[in-house]
Amino acid sequence: MRYSAAFNLELFQQLNRSEYGRRLGVFDSLDSTNDFLKKKEDLTSGEVVLAETQTAGKGRSGRAWSDEKGHNLLFSLGLVTDTATRFVPLAPLLSAAAIRDALSYYCPEIKIKWPNDLLISGRKTAGILTEAKTSGTHLTLIIGIGINVNQTRFPGLEDINPNSLALATGKPVQREEVLARVLGELQAVFSKARWNPDPVMARYRQHCVTVAQRIRFEWNGETHEGVAEDIAPDGRLRIRTEAGILEFNGSEINHIRTAE
Ligand code: BTN
Numbered sequence: 001m002r003y004s005a006a007f008n009l010e011l012f013q014q015l016n017r018s019e020y021g022r023r024l025g026v027f028d029s030l031d032s033t034n035d036f037l038k039k040k041e042d043l044t045s046g047e048v049v050l051a052e053t054q055t056a057g058k059g060r061s062g063r064a065w066s067d068e069k070g071h072n073l074l075f076s077l078g079l080v081t082d083t084a085t086r087f088v089p090l091a092p093l094l095s096a097a098a099i100r101d102a103l104s105y106y107c108p109e110i111k112i113k114w115p116n117d118l119l120i121s122g123r124k125t126a127g128i129l130t131e132a133k134t135s136g137t138h139l140t141l142i143i144g145i146g147i148n149v150n151q152t153r154f155p156g157l158e159d160i161n162p163n164s165l166a167l168a169t170g171k172p173v174q175r176e177e178v179l180a181r182v183l184g185e186l187q188a189v190f191s192k193a194r195w196n197p198d199p200v201m202a203r204y205r206q207h208c209v210t211v212a213q214r215i216r217f218e219w220n221g222e223t224h225e226g227v228a229e230d231i232a233p234d235g236r237l238r239i240r241t242e243a244g245i246l247e248f249n250g251s252e253i254n255h256i257r258t259a260e
Helices: 009-015 033-039 088-103 165-169 175-193 198-207
Strands: 024-027 047-051 073-082 111-113 117-120 123-135 138-147 214-219 222-231 237-241 244-248 253-258
Touching (some): 033 138, 088 111, 088 138, 088 198, 111 198, 175 198
Antiparallel strands (some): 047 073, 073 138, 123 138, 214 222, 237 244
């Protein structure tokens, strides 16, 4: 099997057991799948848009997300919900738990770095950018997911040294199957979490490498240090610092790394 082949929509439809992705748009190139779904007027819940490449792929904290065309999964899932739904603030973490479960089929040792990076052998393999759009009492969550599937070289990203499923397993991986597994887990997680997110969050904690670590992080333009003690029920990271116990959400702190 080749490392790069056009996404096979028919094959995906045969493999997909989930409601998510029943409506799937596949594009050769988009600026960003998140931006595309955000602008879409007739978006239905569970709709997915996928691009073979992005010209302005977005990562968290204003960073860019680059890709090698046709090798990876770059897609966004739109979920229309009501603003009171309990899982909304937890959506990035629940998504990470679901993707971890799906990708553990290929690499059982895959871990989560708070809030929603997926690491194989400590190297970033997938990332999630969750955005929201409100209209009246309805909220649309746009869950943008980038998974390094078959890319094996990452020029310009030597400092990050990303990983991919193909690098980790030593062979090409079928993108259609990965997407079907990921959407299946996302649907399972979100339908459970709608009533009670606690069991999924317990599993998240179990696979999160950040908890119980001494870490360094950037907050308000300064470097701080502390021990990541736990994940609060609303998904914030609880850190014991010299100034006491502080809690942050994923957009408040940056550049989290292990302190020696
Ligand atoms: C991160 O780890 O910084 C988040 C990366 C999210 C990348 C995905 S690729 C598909 C979707 N469209 C985007 O522009 N970004 C997300």
